[in-house]
Amino acid sequence: MAVSEAIQTISRLTPLADVLLMIDAEVKPITQRTIDVFAGAGRTLAADAVAPSRPASSLALHDGWAINADETLGAGGHAPAPLLRVPSRIETGQALPAGTDSIAPFDAVKVSQGRAEALLTVSPGDGVLTAGSDSDSVIPLRRAGERLRSTDLAAFSAAGIARIQVREPRIRVLPVRGSGIISAAARMVAADVDRRGGAARLDESGRGLDVAMAADSADAIVAIGGTGSGRNDNSVQILAREGQLRVHGLALTPGETSAFGFVGARPVLLLPGRLDAAVSVWLMVGRRLLDRLAAAKGGENEPGETLPLARKVSSTIGLAEVVPVRRTSGQAEPMAIKYLPLSSLARSDGWILVPADSEGYSAGSPVRVRPWP
DSSP: OOOOSSOOOOSOOEEHHHHHHHHHHHOOOOOOEEEEGGGOTTOEESSOBOOOOBOSSOEESSSEEEEOGGGGTTOBTTBOEEOSSOOEEEOTTOBOOTTOOEEEOGGGEEEETTEEEESSOOOTTTTEEOTTSSBOTTSOSBOTTOBOOHHHHHHHHHTTOOEEEEEOOEEEEEESSOOHHHHHHHHHHHHHHHHTTOEEEEOOTTOOHHHHHHOOSOSEEEEESOOSSSTTOOHHHHHHHHSEEEEEOEEEESOTTOEEEEETTEEEEEEOSSHHHHHHHIIIIIHHHHHHHHTOOOGGGOSOEEEEBSSOEEOOTTOEEEEEEEEETTEEEEOOSSSOOHHHHHHOSEEEEEOTTOOEEOTTOEEEEBOOO
16 A cells, blocks of 8 residues: 555644543443353453352361350360260361251360260351352352452352353454564553453554454454654554544653544554553553453552652643652652653563643652553
8 A cells, every 4th residue: 555645643632531531431342252261361251250159058167076066165174064965077068967056176075985075165157167158149259340360260160150251352453564662562462452351363563454444353453553743654544544533642641642543333542653652552541442342340440559759750731641660668769751761661660640630749759550561
């Protein structure tokens, strides 16, 4: 395809908050599907995971003597309490015999010549998994919109759940040119998509954006590169021609040349060809897009820790800003602003966001440090 002579220009920077509101309002969750429970790591539940009530009856949590706790009241090493009968010996997982409500350790009961006595007081329910304690059929184990962990899947399986309903967005990731930096950014995005419950398809570099948009093999397209005003930059023009260009120019630094729109109902996110800018926009916009497609909840509660800022960070009112930081003596030390060198990305421990309505943070301000993908 011939390169257009028109220069891509940005008429205004759209506030980050407006773009996120647009995604929330116009990007619809994809259709759910049913998968094997152990294929669900990282996926987002599309329906509550509900297990039958279990156990059906009270079970022993450890090996010991099945007893009635009331018979041990006041018992101690110097004042044993006689039991009405020799208790039954029970193993972990066995149902409690009728008339018993606790499991006493073996050394808590003395049995001699057909008689038994308690050597310590046992409380009702000690050592017992009561009926319905493992799972309650009325209370879901996890709820729709929650991203699944491997521990969740193990608990589901143990509770008898073999199949679950999830949403797994298919994201086509396209490096528009064969640049090493663009390819690195594309691989980072694809890896984060997979890690956060999507299914990334990483295209070969140089495949046409118009070809990718014409195909019906993905729920969204993320293209890296071609968003600026260079001679060979035409990604924004292609989106405007083949679909709907809704935003070109984002009030986020780094990442100002980003664009967003739709081809049909499918969202298309165009990231700049600079690694720092691609990372920044993916964190703030791409992840929100992925979560919306999956109907995932709690994206604002990403892992992070609050630390005092080691030194002042200045920012421009109206621009949100991603700033890399490293932990130093219990503080967050800013490493770069505006342009984020590769060294600052690699050496930093995480990043902070300076919101658009802030001029920055003074030294000592508490900031939330979030991990990089």
